[in-house]
Amino acid sequence: MAKIEKTTSASKNSVEDQTNEQVLMPVPYLLFLGDCQIEEAAKTAFGLVQWRRELCIGQLRLSDCKIDVGLSDVTIQQATSMGAKSLVIGVVNAGGFISDEWVSYFVEALDAGLDLVSGMHQSLSDIPALKEAARRNGQKLIDIRSNTRNFETGTGRKRSGKRVLTVGPDCAIGKKYSALSIEQSLRDLGVKADFRATGQTGVMIAGRGIAIDAIVSDFMAGAAEWLSPDNDPDHWDVIEGQGSLFHPAYAGVSVGLMHGSQPDALVICHQPGRKNIISVENYELPSLRDCIELNMAMAKLTNPAVKTVGVCANTSKLSAQEAEVAIRAIEDEVGLPCCDPVREGTEKIAKYMLEIYN
Amino acid sequence: MAKIEKTTSASKNSVEDQTNEQVLMPVPYLLFLGDCQIEEAAKTAFGLVQWRRELCIGQLRLSDCKIDVGLSDVTIQQATSMGAKSLVIGVVNAGGFISDEWVSYFVEALDAGLDLVSGMHQSLSDIPALKEAARRNGQKLIDIRSNTRNFETGTGRKRSGKRVLTVGPDCAIGKKYSALSIEQSLRDLGVKADFRATGQTGVMIAGRGIAIDAIVSDFMAGAAEWLSPDNDPDHWDVIEGQGSLFHPAYAGVSVGLMHGSQPDALVICHQPGRKNIISVENYELPSLRDCIELNMAMAKLTNPAVKTVGVCANTSKLSAQEAEVAIRAIEDEVGLPCCDPVREGTEKIAKYMLEIYN
Numbered sequence: 038m039a040k041i042e043k044t045t046s047a048s049k050n051s052v053e054d055q056t057n058e059q060v061l062m063p064v065p066y067l068l069f070l071g072d073c074q075i076e077e078a079a080k081t082a083f084g085l086v087q088w089r090r091e092l093c094i095g096q097l098r099l100s101d102c103k104i105d106v107g108l109s110d111v112t113i114q115q116a117t118s119m120g121a122k123s124l125v126i127g128v129v130n131a132g133g134f135i136s137d138e139w140v141s142y143f144v145e146a147l148d149a150g151l152d153l154v155s156g157m158h159q160s161l162s163d164i165p166a167l168k169e170a171a172r173r174n175g176q177k178l179i180d181i182r183s184n185t186r187n188f189e190t191g192t193g194r195k196r197s198g199k200r201v202l203t204v205g206p207d208c209a210i211g212k213k214y215s216a217l218s219i220e221q222s223l224r225d226l227g228v229k230a231d232f233r234a235t236g237q238t239g240v241m242i243a244g245r246g247i248a249i250d251a252i253v254s255d256f257m258a259g260a261a262e263w264l265s266p267d268n269d270p271d272h273w274d275v276i277e278g279q280g281s282l283f284h285p286a287y288a289g290v291s292v293g294l295m296h297g298s299q300p301d302a303l304v305i306c307h308q309p310g311r312k313n314i315i316s317v318e319n320y321e322l323p324s325l326r327d328c329i330e331l332n333m334a335m336a337k338l339t340n341p342a343v344k345t346v347g348v349c350a351n352t353s354k355l356s357a358q359e360a361e362v363a364i365r366a367i368e369d370e371v372g373l374p375c376c377d378p379v380r381e382g383t384e385k386i387a388k389y390m391l392e393i394y395n
Numbered sequence: 396m397a398k399i400e401k402t403t404s405a406s407k408n409s410v411e412d413q414t415n416e417q418v419l420m421p422v423p424y425l426l427f428l429g430d431c432q433i434e435e436a437a438k439t440a441f442g443l444v445q446w447r448r449e450l451c452i453g454q455l456r457l458s459d460c461k462i463d464v465g466l467s468d469v470t471i472q473q474a475t476s477m478g479a480k481s482l483v484i485g486v487v488n489a490g491g492f493i494s495d496e497w498v499s500y501f502v503e504a505l506d507a508g509l510d511l512v513s514g515m516h517q518s519l520s521d522i523p524a525l526k527e528a529a530r531r532n533g534q535k536l537i538d539i540r541s542n543t544r545n546f547e548t549g550t551g552r553k554r555s556g557k558r559v560l561t562v563g564p565d566c567a568i569g570k571k572y573s574a575l576s577i578e579q580s581l582r583d584l585g586v587k588a589d590f591r592a593t594g595q596t597g598v599m600i601a602g603r604g605i606a607i608d609a610i611v612s613d614f615m616a617g618a619a620e621w622l623s624p625d626n627d628p629d630h631w632d633v634i635e636g637q638g639s640l641f642h643p644a645y646a647g648v649s650v651g652l653m654h655g656s657q658p659d660a661l662v663i664c665h666q667p668g669r670k671n672i673i674s675v676e677n678y679e680l681p682s683l684r685d686c687i688e689l690n691m692a693m694a695k696l697t698n699p700a701v702k703t704v705g706v707c708a709n710t711s712k713l714s715a716q717e718a719e720v721a722i723r724a725i726e727d728e729v730g731l732p733c734c735d736p737v738r739e740g741t742e743k744i745a746k747y748m749l750e751i752y753n
Binding site: 131132133158189190191192193194248250251252254255257258259265283285286287288289290291292293294296297314317318319320331334335338339 | 459489490491516548549550551552607608610611612613614615616617641643644646647648649650651652654655674675676677678689692693696697745747
């Protein structure tokens, strides 16, 4: 663990990093999975393990937890003796509330000298037992979704630099992984690029950003404008999309983020075989074509020149062979490069982007 | 003033009124116009004068104020001697912040025994001088945009009862007036109907509702669902629309409200001759047809049976004769009833709604 820096920090790769707030989370982390029952709810923990494996020293699961993110199961005491500095709540739920059953574990963690990191809507310091335990031990309660900054309302003004936004037909389909992978692919090609985190997990991974769904709705677009400010003409902001235009609970967030991001390029995140919108009943996923069409129609408001430049396929439920077939079928259908960012990265899409924007 | 009730209160006309919070504003009101320069920014004051004239006893204007809402100019002292109980901030600005120059007037009002009512985003009690003056005098600071209730995220579940939503190509174009007029027209026709306020002025007029643009974005649709709960099959909720799908700052709010409202019917608010989106630069208004088309496309997600049932024309800048010509032209263009809610009410639209939904 000796090589791990004291806190996460975003890489410096552009002229305006100073405008993006830093979120300081002491490392390494113990990931709390609680009583999590489904994979989608553990996306924070999975995301940290996928993209910041070196910062995660173990997972803490309650007896009825059905999820395993592939770390050693450790107690709070074991974790601290291994050097853990923060307990990170690695699960989410609709609404973002902290379960009463979790509080005693969090108090134990604070008493053991860990900071507590949460991506929930509910503020940790609103829970008296946690506030008191943090005070008693001199530990920090870190709410990733809390924004101390006041944003302006959106202006719609065209900014310099290039922007790509990942969008999709549903939540938890791969928008964050795709954006992180595109940032990596662009950098590997020698292009200046910055991942712009817009959700709690993305902010934890990047060490900066804004949880856009926690912003007061009047300021969503303005916050998104702030997140990807004017930049060099050849610099790419790779913006993590949120929600879906087809989700009855979250489409408004998707629109506010999209309009403020004014993307030059859209990457569509798609999961072959997924039929229904998650976390609500009776909403079917749109076809890939309908998804592209509506996203393009909405994005044109703040960037009439927007183009769809590729499809990121989430083939996590398919075999390697099935995935290859699915990806080829998507490329044939839409005439754009398609790749699975986890299996193969996104070099194909990054090259195509550079080709059409140079 | 003797006949005025002690506080505003919504009329009781449906099974579920108890679910809608009451906002208590002691009446009558002195309306504060500050240094307002443009009519659109005084929409709160104009709205109260239009719909609650009997509750407004005067206006307070600073020397550089360019707006007159048609009330007597009175000082704070004159207002209190005439029985005023609240100073209502009757102007808005982008971002909803309280100007430093206003604070001394507000302190004077609190010292004179008035409560202070604000529809701004910024909380009155965040301003130390106001907090102290309210405490000192035992007066109330009433923030219309503050929500003490926790909302759930949206479910997209179909609710019973009927809903009509007013939408339009821009802000400050007549969505609130149209909704208030449609409520009145439906009631005049013997139909159970409730205006559902979604903005600070609407909440002040109705005495209840939610300022949807002050809701954390993840909960917009859920809050809109809460605002028009299950109801009798023949009951109409008449929901005040917000923003515009074509506004680069606020379209996300419009979408969240629309999806949560799951309208059966849309009424399009239109201003003949308006060319540009307000409060931003370089955004043109869409055509009436494009406005209908995009609103219908987005509304179908949570109510595939949605219909556009009429156009409310804002002809405030036209002569009576010009207005008549404009209204006839709109009816010819879209084949739907069109009326100006302020000049003539909305009986035509209400009758058409009842015809196609019976």
